[in-house]
Amino acid sequence: MKKLAILLFLTAVFLMLPGCWSKKELTELGFVMGIAFDQGKDGKIDMLTQVYRPTSVQSTASALTRISSINIKTTDDSVMEAVRDITIHLGRKAQFSHMRIIVVGEKLARSVNIGQLLDLFYRDHEPRSSVSLAIAKGKAGKMLEKKPVIEQTTAQQLLRAEETAYSSSAKTLDTSLLKLVMQMKSAHPDSVVSYVYEDKKSNKMYSSAGLALLKNGKMKTLLPSGKVEGLLMLRNEYKSGVIEIPCADKKKEVENTEILAIHTRTKPVIKGDKISVSVKLQGDVAIGELKCSKLLTEKDEDEFIHRIEEKMKVQMKSTIRFLQANQMEVIGIGNSIYKMNPKKWEKIKQTWDAQFAEVPFDIQVKLRLVTNGTITGKPAVEAN
Amino acid sequence: MARNELRLLKSGDPYMMNPPKTPISERLAENLRDLESIFSLSTDIVYKHWNYGPELKYTACSIYYGSLVQEDTENYMKISLQDLVTHVIGPGTDLTPQDVRTFFEHDGVSGKKAVVLNDLHHAVEEISEGRLIILFDQWDKALSFKAQSVESRQVTDPVNESVVQGPRESTVENLQKNIGLLRLRLKTPKFKIESITAGGDTKTTVAYGYIEDKVDGELLAEFKKRIEQIKDLEIMETSYIEQLIEDSTYSPFPQHRYTERTDMAVAAMIDGKIAVMVQGTGSILLCPGLFTEFFQSSEDYYQRTVISTLIRWIRILAFLIALTLPSIYIALSTFHPELIPTVLLLAILNAREGIPFPAFFEALIMEFFFELMREAGVRLPRPVGSAVSIVGALVIGDAAISAGIASPIMVIVVALTGIASFSIPQYNIAISLRILRFLLMLSAAMLGGFGMMICFLFILLHLCQLRTLGQPYLSSMAPFRLADMRDVIVRIPLKSLLRTPRKLHKQKPVK
Numbered sequence: 001m002k003k004l005a006i007l008l009f010l011t012a013v014f015l016m017l018p019g020c021w022s023k024k025e026l027t028e029l030g031f032v033m034g035i036a037f038d039q040g041k042d043g044k045i046d047m048l049t050q051v052y053r054p055t056s057v058q059s060t061a062s063a064l065t066r067i068s069s070i071n072i073k074t075t076d077d078s079v080m081e082a083v084r085d086i087t088i089h090l091g092r093k094a095q096f097s098h099m100r101i102i103v104v105g106e107k108l109a110r111s112v113n114i115g116q117l118l119d120l121f122y123r124d125h126e127p128r129s130s131v132s133l134a135i136a137k138g139k140a141g142k143m144l145e146k147k148p149v150i151e152q153t154t155a156q157q158l159l160r161a162e163e164t165a166y167s168s169s170a171k172t173l174d175t176s177l178l179k180l181v182m183q184m185k186s187a188h189p190d191s192v193v194s195y196v197y198e199d200k201k202s203n204k205m206y207s208s209a210g211l212a213l214l215k216n217g218k219m220k221t222l223l224p225s226g227k228v229e230g231l232l233m234l235r236n237e238y239k240s241g242v243i244e245i246p247c248a249d250k251k252k253e254v255e256n257t258e259i260l261a262i263h264t265r266t267k268p269v270i271k272g273d274k275i276s277v278s279v280k281l282q283g284d285v286a287i288g289e290l291k292c293s294k295l296l297t298e299k300d301e302d303e304f305i306h307r308i309e310e311k312m313k314v315q316m317k318s319t320i321r322f323l324q325a326n327q328m329e330v331i332g333i334g335n336s337i338y339k340m341n342p343k344k345w346e347k348i349k350q351t352w353d354a355q356f357a358e359v360p361f362d363i364q365v366k367l368r369l370v371t372n373g374t375i376t377g378k379p380a381v382e383a384n
Numbered sequence: 385m386a387r388n389e390l391r392l393l394k395s396g397d398p399y400m401m402n403p404p405k406t407p408i409s410e411r412l413a414e415n416l417r418d419l420e421s422i423f424s425l426s427t428d429i430v431y432k433h434w435n436y437g438p439e440l441k442y443t444a445c446s447i448y449y450g451s452l453v454q455e456d457t458e459n460y461m462k463i464s465l466q467d468l469v470t471h472v473i474g475p476g477t478d479l480t481p482q483d484v485r486t487f488f489e490h491d492g493v494s495g496k497k498a499v500v501l502n503d504l505h506h507a508v509e510e511i512s513e514g515r516l517i518i519l520f521d522q523w524d525k526a527l528s529f530k531a532q533s534v535e536s537r538q539v540t541d542p543v544n545e546s547v548v549q550g551p552r553e554s555t556v557e558n559l560q561k562n563i564g565l566l567r568l569r570l571k572t573p574k575f576k577i578e579s580i581t582a583g584g585d586t587k588t589t590v591a592y593g594y595i596e597d598k599v600d601g602e603l604l605a606e607f608k609k610r611i612e613q614i615k616d617l618e619i620m621e622t623s624y625i626e627q628l629i630e631d632s633t634y635s636p637f638p639q640h641r642y643t644e645r646t647d648m649a650v651a652a653m654i655d656g657k658i659a660v661m662v663q664g665t666g667s668i669l670l671c672p673g674l675f676t677e678f679f680q681s682s683e684d685y686y687q688r689t690v691i692s693t694l695i696r697w698i699r700i701l702a703f704l705i706a707l708t709l710p711s712i713y714i715a716l717s718t719f720h721p722e723l724i725p726t727v728l729l730l731a732i733l734n735a736r737e738g739i740p741f742p743a744f745f746e747a748l749i750m751e752f753f754f755e756l757m758r759e760a761g762v763r764l765p766r767p768v769g770s771a772v773s774i775v776g777a778l779v780i781g782d783a784a785i786s787a788g789i790a791s792p793i794m795v796i797v798v799a800l801t802g803i804a805s806f807s808i809p810q811y812n813i814a815i816s817l818r819i820l821r822f823l824l825m826l827s828a829a830m831l832g833g834f835g836m837m838i839c840f841l842f843i844l845l846h847l848c849q850l851r852t853l854g855q856p857y858l859s860s861m862a863p864f865r866l867a868d869m870r871d872v873i874v875r876i877p878l879k880s881l882l883r884t885p886r887k888l889h890k891q892k893p894v895k
Contacts, residue, residue: 015830015831022719022832023718023719023832024718025717025718025742025743026717026718026721026732026733026736026743027736027737027738027739029721031721031729031730031733052730052733054730054733054734054736054737055734055737095721095722097721097722098721098722098726098729100726126722128722152730
């Protein structure tokens with residue numbers, strides 16, 4: 001009996017004494033929503049951290065006027081030191097698990113290998129690799145300092161803008177830390193990262209459109225938003241978007257179709273030393289706006305689809321020309337060659353950039369018109 | 385003697401084992417003197433003297449407790465004499481004690497059944513049970529009539545186990561009435577009811593019933609062995625029996641089920657269980673009770689298969705919620721905030737900002753308040769009942785939030801836990817959850833999700849080694865028998881449920 005009593009006492013003591021290593025109340029943590037990196041003076045890194053500020057339930061009057069986030073600026077030699085400096089301003093330990101987005105300023109992205117910059121976020125157990133990544137035009141800090149349009153915090157707003165722009169309008173690609181590292185560690189390490197910039201007309205809004213192209217982790221060029229659609233089609237990552245074609249007779253008017261689904265097969269064809277690429281695209285479209293065409297017979301429909309297919313080919317060709325001019329192969333052809341024939345890839349790896357500029361592309365598009373919408377295949381209101 | 389009375393006396397009646405020998409004397413005065421000294425200082429004992437025979441010279445006396453024989457409408461003296469004469473009795477002017485002796489000693493056909501007693505102490509016991517004794521002068525035996533009538537409760541709706549559809553018959557405090565209600569549903573001689581009398585002063589009759597070819601032989605033997613050991617204790621209620629024969633006294637999990645519905649008791653007996661009833665109380669104890677059976681209620685079988693299965697899933701979910709919800713909240717908010725979805729986390733942050741206590745203390749305080757309210761609610765006198773419940777709800781819910789002592793999230797968690805614990809059909813397992821919930825909250829507060837896992841492991845270990853009347857407590861699930869899972873998680877249609885018997889044991893049933 002005495003042994004049992006001693007055993008119980010020791011158990012209780014050993015459970016209470018050591019303390020709880022990761023026990024932190026929710027009110028002792030500052031939840032980081034977003035981070036922005038910029039180039040500072042003397043080669044230091046400027047870091048802006050956006051932390052969520054909870055609005056108390058009781059104060060209903062001031063809840064509307066209070067902003068939901070706080071921005072903390074720190075500067076230091078490395079990212080980790082800058083992170084530790086947050087606590088001297090904030091007073092609460094930063095928690096990175098719910099981070100929404102990391103924004104890197106363009107200047108910093110052009111001068112530093114972005115993978116090395118973000119090493120802390122890959123290594124630490126708290127940040128998740130599903131955190132979104134973006135490169136900002138100008139100063140990244142200014143992006144996070146803007147007021148959010150509809151979400152609670154700017155970081156959340158940027159994340160949702162990136163995601164939705166990718167899935168609905170195909171103007172950007174939704175990049176995350178994981179996608180970045182997968183691209184950079186693949187056979188051909190040229191990568192793309194989504195791009196954000198201030199809106200030209202009003203400086204309160206920002207746009208998430210266009211892609212930054214990285215070589216060796218440093219930003220080299222910017223792919224404008226008009227050419228992103230072509231790239232997504234080539235990479236087989238096109239979710240949904242709009243294809244615009246001019247009217248057959250009146251060149252000023254345009255008609256639109258919405259892409260419902262697209263599947264692309266991009267395959268390199270290697271004949272000895274000559275490499276060419278065959279692109280086969282299959283998809284479903286629906287009509288968005290009709291202004292001048294009348295689709296009354298099957299022949300009309302076939303013609304209409306043919307025009308859309310041509311437009312898509314034109315878009316893809318324009319993107320390919322841009323990429324070839326800049327010697328950035330981000331379509332994934334190098335990776336495909338590596339998968340098909342690793343030895344061949346070893347041989348052409350060094351000169352691939354130059355070789356890519358000469359590669360011919362053979363594009364074939366096959367579309368299917370699924371629906372006209374809720375009214376028939378002619379314009380709702382006839383033009384006179 | 386009537387047959388069922390024979391049976392009652394046979395099985396373990398202490399009197400028949402060692403009756404003290406004080407014969408009834410032939411002289412009435414002597415008997416009365418003895419009886420008066422035994423029954424002294426009780427004002428409710430009644431001695432009624434009668435005279436009969438030619439010139440009314442023979443005497444007799446009826447003795448009974450006035451408080452037990454409340455209906456004083458029958459004149460037992462007259463009834464007993466009526467059997468001896470062929471005409472209207474009147475003062476019984478041509479009867480003699482010899483007639484009485486011959487008639488009753490030779491078991492003549494009598495109007496009211498009388499038992500002939502030889503022994504004075506036996507007569508005293510019969511009076512204590514509420515029977516009426518008639519002593520005749522010049523006869524050394526006594527007649528004992530069943531005359532007990534005390535007001536008792538009518539058979540009404542079950543109080544704690546009501547159903548939407550199904551019989552609304554509940555047991556009452558009278559043992560014979562309860563046995564009668566059960567026999568009306570099980571019209572087979574294979575339904576045996578054995579009984580013992582327990583206790584020196586209370587002499588409570590404990591009856592247990594089973595169906596001969598459905599109950600397991602070893603189970604019954606084990607049960608009988610345990611019941612034999614409690615015969616000298618004063619049993620007040622069926623729960624005394626549960627606590628005296630259970631396998632593990634300190635386990636939070638109950639090992640037997642209760643019911644006050646006769647249909648549920650009968651269904652359990654058909655399943656091979658033993659139903660225990662005690663004189664003076666309406667709860668029926670169903671032994672053994674397996675863990676999976678605590679989630680069954682009779683309404684499950686009166687509704688159709690699909691809805692019964694879904695409701696059973698709700699009950700299992702309610703069990704888990706009642707056990708773990710506060711601890712999950714504590715573990716997630718203090719140790720694992722990364723597991724909460726971001727938007728929910730922001731809402732919780734808003735709710736918890738400005739609360740002075742850490743999450744564990746907040747949970748503890750709110751749970752404690754809830755337990756206090758529950759206890760107070762049980763003992764509320766009806767006039768103040770509604771006022772106090774409004775105060776409780778307003779104070780604890782609303783004012784605590786406005787004052788900033790508790791967060792709305794915590795109130796939701798506690799309320800959900802309370803509601804979930806009331807969804808479980810058997811009350812005794814719901815109260816076991818109250819104990820375990822606090823243990824889990826403590827382990828979650830100390831070691832987070834890891835602590836909860838350790839606590840769960842201990843609970844599981846405990847459940848696995850727990851036995852009820854020798855059977856493993858988690859019987860259908862561990863050891864896993866697919867044939868017996870037909871009523872655990874899903875309730876298979878009655879077409880299959882009723883036709884295939886339970887194959888619980890390899891042992892042979894009682895023959």
